[in-house]
Amino acid sequence: MSKSFLMGNEAIGLGAVRAGVQVVSGYPGTPSTEVLETVAKHNPGDIYVEWSVNEKAGMEVAAAAAYTGARAMVTMKQVGLNVASDPLMSLAYVGVKGGMVVMVADDPGPISSQTEQDTRHYGQFSKLPVFDPSSPEEAYEMIGDAFDYSEKYHTPVLFRPTTRICHGCASVELKERISLPAPQGFVKDPDKWVIFPRLSNANHKMIEARNPVIGEDFSTYRFNLVHREEKETIQGIITHGISYEFVMEALNGYKGARIIKISTPNPTPEKLMLQFMDGLKEVMAVEELDPVLEQELTLLCGRHHLDVNIRGKLTGDVQCAGENSVESVQKVLEAYLGAPYIDYLESLSAGAVPDMCSGEAAGAVPGMCSGAAVPVSLEDSHPTPSLPVRPPVLCAGCPHRSSFYAVKRAMEKLNQELPDGQEPVEGVYCGDIGCYTLGNAKPLDMVDTCLCMGAGITMAQGMQRVEPHKRYFSFVGDSTFFASGLTGIVNAVYNEANLTLCILDNSTTAMTGHQPHPGTGRTMMGQVVEKVNITKVLEGIGVKHIRTVDALDLEQCVETVLEFSALEGVKAVIFKAPCIAIVKTTKKCRIVEDRCVDCRTCINEIGCPALVLDQDTVRINPGLCTGCGLCGQICTVDAIEPVE
Amino acid sequence: MTKNVLLCGVGGQGTVLASRLIALAAMEKGMEARGAETIGMAQRGGSVVSHVRIGGEIHSPLIPYKAADVIIGFEPAEAVRCLPYLKKGGCMVVSPVPIRPVTASLTGGAYTGNEMMEYLKQTVDNLVVVDGTAICAQSGSPKVLNVALLGAAIASGLIGISLEEMEQAILKRIPEKFRAMNVTALNLGAASEHV
Numbered sequence: 102m103s104k105s106f107l108m109g110n111e112a113i114g115l116g117a118v119r120a121g122v123q124v125v126s127g128y129p130g131t132p133s134t135e136v137l138e139t140v141a142k143h144n145p146g147d148i149y150v151e152w153s154v155n156e157k158a159g160m161e162v163a164a165a166a167a168y169t170g171a172r173a174m175v176t177m178k179q180v181g182l183n184v185a186s187d188p189l190m191s192l193a194y195v196g197v198k199g200g201m202v203v204m205v206a207d208d209p210g211p212i213s214s215q216t217e218q219d220t221r222h223y224g225q226f227s228k229l230p231v232f233d234p235s236s237p238e239e240a241y242e243m244i245g246d247a248f249d250y251s252e253k254y255h256t257p258v259l260f261r262p263t264t265r266i267c268h269g270c271a272s273v274e275l276k277e278r279i280s281l282p283a284p285q286g287f288v289k290d291p292d293k294w295v296i297f298p299r300l301s302n303a304n305h306k307m308i309e310a311r312n313p314v315i316g317e318d319f320s321t322y323r324f325n326l327v328h329r330e331e332k333e334t335i336q337g338i339i340t341h342g343i344s345y346e347f348v349m350e351a352l353n354g355y356k357g358a359r360i361i362k363i364s365t366p367n368p369t370p371e372k373l374m375l376q377f378m379d380g381l382k383e384v385m386a387v388e389e390l391d392p393v394l395e396q397e398l399t400l401l402c403g404r405h406h407l408d409v410n411i412r413g414k415l416t417g418d419v420q421c422a423g424e425n426s427v428e429s430v431q432k433v434l435e436a437y438l439g440a441p442y443i444d445y446l447e448s449l450s451a452g453a454v455p456d457m458c459s460g461e462a463a464g465a466v467p468g469m470c471s472g473a474a475v476p477v478s479l480e481d482s483h484p485t486p487s488l489p490v491r492p493p494v495l496c497a498g499c500p501h502r503s504s505f506y507a508v509k510r511a512m513e514k515l516n517q518e519l520p521d522g523q524e525p526v527e528g529v530y531c532g533d534i535g536c537y538t539l540g541n542a543k544p545l546d547m548v549d550t551c552l553c554m555g556a557g558i559t560m561a562q563g564m565q566r567v568e569p570h571k572r573y574f575s576f577v578g579d580s581t582f583f584a585s586g587l588t589g590i591v592n593a594v595y596n597e598a599n600l601t602l603c604i605l606d607n608s609t610t611a612m613t614g615h616q617p618h619p620g621t622g623r624t625m626m627g628q629v630v631e632k633v634n635i636t637k638v639l640e641g642i643g644v645k646h647i648r649t650v651d652a653l654d655l656e657q658c659v660e661t662v663l664e665f666s667a668l669e670g671v672k673a674v675i676f677k678a679p680c681i682a683i684v685k686t687t688k689k690c691r692i693v694e695d696r697c698v699d700c701r702t703c704i705n706e707i708g709c710p711a712l713v714l715d716q717d718t719v720r721i722n723p724g725l726c727t728g729c730g731l732c733g734q735i736c737t738v739d740a741i742e743p744v745e
Numbered sequence: 746m747t748k749n750v751l752l753c754g755v756g757g758q759g760t761v762l763a764s765r766l767i768a769l770a771a772m773e774k775g776m777e778a779r780g781a782e783t784i785g786m787a788q789r790g791g792s793v794v795s796h797v798r799i800g801g802e803i804h805s806p807l808i809p810y811k812a813a814d815v816i817i818g819f820e821p822a823e824a825v826r827c828l829p830y831l832k833k834g835g836c837m838v839v840s841p842v843p844i845r846p847v848t849a850s851l852t853g854g855a856y857t858g859n860e861m862m863e864y865l866k867q868t869v870d871n872l873v874v875v876d877g878t879a880i881c882a883q884s885g886s887p888k889v890l891n892v893a894l895l896g897a898a899i900a901s902g903l904i905g906i907s908l909e910e911m912e913q914a915i916l917k918r919i920p921e922k923f924r925a926m927n928v929t930a931l932n933l934g935a936a937s938e939h940v
Binding site for chain 2: 104106108131132213236265268269270271272343346347349350426427428483485486488489490491492493494495496536539542543544701704705708709710712713714715716724
């Protein structure tokens with residue numbers, strides 16, 4: 102069998118295909134998205150794959166498929182599990198027949214998320230088994246194990262990789278697809294599939310009795326490992342996931358401590374953990390996100406009256422938030438293991454093995470995704486030049502820029518034209534989750550709130566109950582509209598809220614890499630289907646004023662916003678223009694040099710990355726410009742013109 | 746012996762393809778490969794970093810500080826940002842063409858990239874500057890900067906992959922109609938001179 106260089110998410114997707122998964126659902130979210138996409142791309146033809154409208158829908162689709170005896174998987178990011186937690190909690194009581202894996206990717210850092218929540222805790226909360234892989238190649242194998250355990254114990258299981266597994270790459274050996282018998286089909290049984298208090302009570306007892314059995318089973322699970330020390334020691338290290346790899350790299354062959362890697366944090370493999378602690382006096386828990394294993398060990402010590410000092414996040418030895426790195430772990434281990442370990446590392450660096458890292462750099466952000474990290478100067482004689490900050494921005498030509506700017510311009514215009522003596526009207530801009538959260542950056546500065554999927558619509562309602570004199574705008578993308586916007590709009594219409602719904606319809610789920618959604622008319626099975634029409638949905642809900650505008654036509658947008666925002670009740674402006682990353686354009690704009698006065702209005706007003714200041718001259722970067730024409734529409738001296 | 750290559754630039758510059766080519770060429774030689782990519786919000790014009798680690802026993806997908814044999818800087822400020830990763834005696838391959846962030850234009854900041862290039866010249870002994878603009882013009886495509894930089898990185902001799910082996914990886918991975926221009930860019934990049 103040959104090896105392939107795969108991203109962790111590809112390994113998980115291919116591992117699920119190999120394990121005979123038959124139904125896969127999910128909602129996009131970094132870092133989980135590529136798992137479902139991989140299944141769709143490598144679909145042998147007998148797997149049903151869908152992007153569901155949100156995580157809750159995806160969870161229910163997968164659960165019902167598993168009720169029939171088929172193997173099913175649902176994929177999402179950690180905050181998606183909050184959306185899907187309602188079916189998850191009940192499903193934990195009901196159980197499944199075919200194997201069901203709930204693939205939830207966590208995001209330490211966080212790098213692309215709102216929270217640093219730890220899905221291992223969801224495992225404890227819902228009393229479901231959790232699998233926590235350490236590498237792409239392990240994830241490839243482990244996803245198959247997850248299906249096996251799910252079927253063995255008739256329960257859904259959580260599979261929880263983190264960003265560095267999902268987006269880490271490794272050479273993975275691919276294996277033959279497992280052949281499974283056809284599923285038995287759904288067998289009616291009201292005592293099994295219909296949740297009632299009586300069933301819940303009985304199954305709660307069943308689960309409490311079952312979980313210690315699974316914990317016992319996990320004590321011999323192939324990816325729960327103990328590395329024994331070579332010299333006698335009283336010190337141990339407990340770790341998991343990518344932190345295990347950081348520990349192994351930082352130890353660099355040092356064998357003066359006992360190490361345990363836990364791949365099944367719930368139910369914990371108690372027997373293995375007790376064996377691990379035998380003879381130890383101290384254990385350092387090196388974990389990312391929450392101190393789950395640290396707390397479990399502490400409980401175990403209490404219950405078994407063990408005199409072992411458990412350290413980690415709760416004792417302040419390990420950072421309480423953010424990603425771990427080889428550097429941060431090495432620092433923890435130096436303080437914990439002391440001279441023998443430090444001497445060992447020094448003996449290595451005296452030889453051929455490179456000096457891995459220094460303590461001084463350990464505080465910097467690994468991966469430097471924010472672009473804000475400042476390097477340590479190598480030589481004092483050469484101070485590091487100040488680095489330009491490079492936060493993510495809306496792309497050049499992005500229609501969201503134009504939409505936000507139009508609303509901003511409309512409110513400025515409204516206030517400029519107010520009769521003398523009248524108080525200015527304040528606009529409140531409630532944002533949402535997607536590329537358009539980047540509308541918060543200067544110079545647009547048009548996102549005042551962002552909480553979670555769909556919240557922009559409902560938050561504008563809560564505020565106006567206290568401050569009704571302001572004008573409220575709720576920005577929502579097309580994918581978010583379908584995922585969780587509808588409930589908030591119904592709430593607004595029913596409760597007679599007063600807000601302008603700004604639907605930024607770019608015909609895709611852009612932030613996560615352009616997934617189709619109900620409004621695009623395409624499915625993950627490659628079918629062209631009827632589009633769910635946003636205007637008709639709004640009409641059906643009872644929104645009285647709805648208008649679709651060309652997001653790149655500034656004047657039309659400004660006038661519509663002015664007109665609509667003055668109306669009573671819920672009104673919707675649909676700013677329509679496709680995401681610039683999915684349309685091929687040959688258009689460009691150029692600056693007519695003898696007309697340009699370098700006033701920088703274009704740069705200062707819209708902050709397009711294609712508009713650059715070269716010395717004191719404004720230029721358009723032709724490599725980035727898409728010819729959207731927004732800058733030309735605001736130029737005060739008509740010095741920007743389109744070129745074909 | 747593990748070889749570490751760090752590729753850094755701005756979202757959209759093609760760091761991922763270049764890192765995949767290194768891993769593929771290494772795997773063709775029977776070496777293990779590991780790595781990590783920046784995916785998500787940062788891809789929208791933000792700083793991006795790809796880590797590639799080949800050969801030997803590798804645990805972490807991320808390269809530790811001061812452990813990169815070669816850094817491939819697609820942009821001068823991003824190269825400086827990632828300098829703490831460079832191993833003593835390691836090679837920095839850099840394109841001197843700056844990508845000006847919106848923040849710099851907004852504040853009237855005079856970021857030209859020159860100050861970054863000066864700093865690199867003063868602090869890095871093993872520095873290769875790749876004239877990507879000229880190579881792209883000669884190769885007939887503006888999109889081959891990544892492979893030109895890769896050529897210079899291979900020519901440093903510090904990655905343990907030969908130019909011929911990389912050429913094979915390109916032939917295997919890249920669609921036929923783009924192969925010739927990429928092979929040209931690879932070889933032109935490899936001919937870049939040390940500073």
